[in-house]
Amino acid sequence: MSFSKTRPLVLVGAGKMGGAMLAGWIASGTDPETIAVIDPAPSSDLLALAGRKGFRLDTAMPAGTMAGVLLLALKPQMMAAALGALKPFVDADTLVISVAAGTPASVFEEAFDDAAVVRVMPNTPSQVGRGMSVAFANARTSEAQRETVDTLLAAIGASAWIESEEQMDAVTAVSGSGPAYVFFLTEALAAAGVKAGLPEELAMQIARQTVCGAGELMHRVETPASELRRNVTSPNGTTAAALDVLMAEDGLQPVMDAAVAAARKRSRELAG
Known part of the structure; x- marks a missing residue:
């Protein structure tokens, strides 16, 4: 590990x-005494957690601290002010990790004198330990x-690496924004159920559980999604009749292609 x-x-x-991420690290057995949290406006829940678990919590970086790992979980618009x-x-041995969308590794290399930098795109299912995180490392990052x-990301779900930072925009469009697409699919399925004659509450209940169950099935088995379908x-x-619509030339695939392309384009725009 790169911290102590x-x-x-x-x-x-x-x-x-x-x-x-903090909750995942603690739950997975990381020694709280090796963790320092910097938050200018800590919530009551965070204060209580620090009291129970024993990690250090400050509103600013304590003087004399040298980070083994510096993980930046700030909004992109707050990043520039924080870096200085x-x-x-x-120092030269610090590993800098950013989970800020749209901020390239070069920003952190410039701010921290060519430090080892890893840029990570997690997603919101990380909140329940089922996230998908994709990471890019600059040339200074060692195998260790x-x-x-990998260890830090394992605490919040699965992870993968890309070797070209240019791919991060596509990652953002697929896994970063992807949970919203699934949530909207659930909304749309429930709405279709209402139009087919179901009560609104029941339609949402069965749509939500169907999406959750299908996701859990994919999680537990290695069977390809196409085979599960x-x-x-x-x-x-009945399923074949529905898929004739969804898999038609003007069905779901071209809509999803356009959605991912739009998200990828916007990710590039935000990165400048």
Whole structure:
């Protein structure tokens, strides 16, 4: 690991994503005494958690601290102001990790004198330990530091690596924004059920549980999604009739292609 009691894992920002990561680390057995959390306006829940678990919680970086790992879980618009203040607490051995969307690794390399930098795109299911995080490491990042990143991300779900930072926009469009697409699919399925004659509350209940159950099935088995789909589809049955619509030339695929392309384009725009 790249952090210890004397060179801690410093989490800057403990909002929804940072808080989810913190909870995952503690639940997975990371020594709280190796964790320092910096949050300018800590919530009552965060204060209570610090009291119970024993990690350090400050509103600003304590003088004399040198981070082993500096994990930045700040909103992109807050990042520029924070980097200058954090520079004295980073040296050549510090691993800098950012989960800020749209901020390229070069920003952190410039701010921290060509430090080892890993850029991570997590997603909101990380809040329940079922996230998908995709990481990009710059050339200064060692294999041991990559292993540290893998360990930290394992606490909130699955992870994968990309070797080209240009792919991060596509990652953002698929897994970063993807949960919203699934939530909207649930809304749309429930709305279709209402139009088919179901009470609104029942339609949402069965749509939501169907999506949750299908996701859990994919999680538990290694069967490809295409095969799972075929397993549900009897020839000339009800599912086949629905899929004739969804898989038509003007069905779901071109809509999803356009949605991902739009999200990827916007990710590039936000990155400048």
